[in-house]
Amino acid sequence: MATAYGPDTRDHQRYGSGSGDQPPVNPAKHFFPAALRAPFEARTWREFGYLMLSLPISTALFCFAITMTSLGIGTLITFLGIPVLAAGLAMCRGFGALERTRARALLKLDVADPAPVRGRTGGLMSWVGAVLKSGVSWRHLLYALLHFPWAVFAFSVSLTLWAYGWSALTYPLWHWVFPVYAGIDGIQLYGDRSHTVYLDSPFELAVTSAVGLFLVVVTPWIIRGLTSVDRLMVLGLLGPSRLATRVTELESDRGVVVDTAAADLRRIERDLHDGAQARLVALAMGLGLAKEKLTDDPEAAARMVDEAHGEVKVALQELRDLARGIHPAVLTDRGLDAALSAIASRCTVPVDVDVDLDSRPAQAIEGIAYFTVSELLQNVSKHAGATRASVDVWRASNRLMLQVTDDGRGGADATAGSGLAGLTERLDAVDGILVVDSPAGGPTKVTAELPWRG
Known part of the structure; x- marks a missing residue:
């Protein structure tokens, strides 16, 4: 209807409601398109640095995880295997904290820290049991195992494309190195006993530079695609579980509901005290005076009763407005x-x-x-x-x-x-x-x- x-x-x-005093900030306008800006943007260099650091960090984490897991499982026949495995999982959680910090700094990915592990009784064995039962700990171990092969792949692809792109783009500036110091005409593309092919003519220099420009322009977007996988891994394996996140949200929402209900009750109490209650008190006093004057001055008493009748109407209207504010009957x-x-x-x-x-x-x-x-x-x-x-x-x-x-x-x-x-x-x-x-x-x-x- x-x-x-x-x-x-x-x-x-046209849509919306409300108004504010501060207009929203308009996005900055750039002279060059995003494709040409990408190789020089801070985001590209941050993400490239993230991929470069991933290889040594993931190598150390992978080796540690494999060693501690193998040692712990291998010694499960003895009692030492359980605390060794728990210690390995705890160290993986420590590496996870490092990875989350690195993701915040370089990928601008804010991942909440999972809840710390706490034993029920506070003793060592209680803590060991809590670590082994924690799904977060095992997800950190899974991250250590899965991130290493991905880090090797991402490192190789990004570094190769980045190095070849900038080298080819700037080749016209440094191709003189080959004839001066290597005794050849340029980069050798092919060579056998009968003939060789070098990149030395102006046309070949231009084509090489064009290929380099293409790689330089495309590589930032490839790097963003590679780091998007890292984002998913960090978010899915190193953050809190969905259940824990949902519990936190519900606790926050419950606090909001309680605060809102308390504020509504205070508002209702204030409206009753300052509005209808005060008016009814004045009405009672007025009727009391009218009762006293009823025999001595009937006309004055009638006027006071008439005024009290008007006050009753106003009080009823205030109560209706208050009831409508609580929950309208028409709704x-x-x-x-x-x-x-x-x-x-x-x-x-x-x-x-x-x-x-x-x-x-x-x-x-x-x-x-x-x-x-x-x-x-x-x-x-x-x-x-x-x-x-x-x-x-x-x-x-x-x-x-x-x-x-x-x-x-x-x-x-x-x-x-x-x-x-x-x-x-x-x-x-x-x-x-x-x-x-x-x-x-x-x-x-x-x-x-x-x-x-x-």
Whole structure:
């Protein structure tokens, strides 16, 4: 169902809500294309350095892992094999810490450190048992075994292409070395008893340099492809397990939910204390005075009762507003379409509402969607400087999608500690996502994605 609030029609090409003071930084414009810049970029040299360091480090790690594993397994018949194997796994974890640090510095890959191994009782044998039972330890050992052959391959390919590329590209500058110091005309491509072929003519120099230029331009992208495999290995084998990561996320989300609930309770208590409660106290005092004047001055008592009647109406309205802020009755009774239409009717700019849902999601998700749209439309009213806005709600597979748009000044930033940051935390607590697209000058598009959980 689509409902329009205001005289303007909706422009489906403009999305978002909210506004910020700081416009986003525009990406830097370069004179040369990326293919020509790549050989000179810091990223290329960092990744090339990573591949060069991988060979000696992986060789040492491979040799150590093979030695300790073989020694530990070979001596399992004796009691010494178990602590030797545990010590080998612990040292592999130490190498893993080095690899994660190297990946952070050279590949700009931030991998969280896995949880340290702790025995239940704190003794040596408890620690040995914890190391042997830890899947993280065995994944570090697997990394030591798999990374060595890959490091040899990546080292050979990257160094060969890099050396041949720059050597061939600069060959016209240094080909004079051969006739002066080697007594030949240039690089020898072929030679037998009857004839030889050298790269010495101007045409051959130009072709060699062109081939070198091609290799120099292509090699950075090959290096990036090689390091992408390293990234996958470091991320998959040296980081925390998915289960541990998920547990950490759930603990963080639980903290956000608890903090949000506590903040809502404090807000409700403050609104009741400063609003309806204070008004009801004044109402009680006024009725008490009217009761005292009822016999002596009936007209004054009637005026006071009339004033008290007005105060009752105001208090009832405040209580209704407070109840609507907790959970609106229209949302419970009629769903998102009617509830969002009610929000849109109170917005200071014309808003189009389009809700395309064939059923209702879970009540908790429905409530989060309602308050998300409510806060985004408040941002439109207060900060965006917009002339119109729109709200789109639809279902995509098992996800509930929300999109609030406006044609305001733009510049909204969810990372600047604004209300959008709070919305991001709330959505993240239920496995939701908030994406803000708000270039300076607008338009702004804020898209929220929530699990359906119907």
